[in-house]
Amino acid sequence: MQLTKESVLAQANKASKNTLMETLNIEMVDYGEDFLVARMPVDSRVYQPDGVLHGGATAALAESVGSFASHIFIDTENKFVRGLEITANHLKSVTEGFVYAKATFLHKGRTTQLLDIRITDDHDNLISICKLSTISLPKKK
Known part of the structure; x- marks a missing residue:
């Protein structure tokens, strides 16, 4: 079956x-040959107590889009994907609108994958840079 966007x-x-x-x-909103994009609204559900986007919510967005990207681009009929490690560098605060996470592969191996995930706001400002490593393991038959 041909995968469509x-x-x-x-x-x-x-x-x-x-x-x-x-x-x-979190909603997946764009997909291409080598990337996946998700977005998340910035509102009180994802705030720190002082009213800015929580870094943990940002990391959850990054891990979600990165894991889905690994799932989409790996042979999931015979393998399953799990996250191994995530790092996040938060560069700018956000108080409203949406943040967008674009996941692209830095390494797409048979067993391990490394993804670069850039988080931007509605004005394309860079908010966070995340790296996610995933592992593809064989499904037990």
């Missing part, structure tokens, strides 16, 4: 039901 995004968003992604209102 619409089918990939619909599948990813359907899989988010009743998960942290749904709680944070």
Whole structure:
């Protein structure tokens, strides 16, 4: 079956039901040959006590889009994907609008993957830079 942009995004968003992604209102919004983009609204659900975007919510957005990217671009009929490590460098605060996370591969190995995830705001300002490593393990038959 040929994967279309619409089918990939619909599948990813359907899989988010009743998960942290749904709680944070994370939505996959764009997909291409080598990237996946998600967005998350910045509102009181993801604030720190002082009214700015919480770094943990940013990391959850990054891990969500990076894990989905690994899932989409890896042979998931025979393998499953798990996150190994995430790092996040927060560069700028956000108080409203949306943040967008674009995941691209730095390394796409058979077993391990490394993704670069850039978080930007509605004005394309760089908010955070994240790195996510994932592992693909064989499914037990």
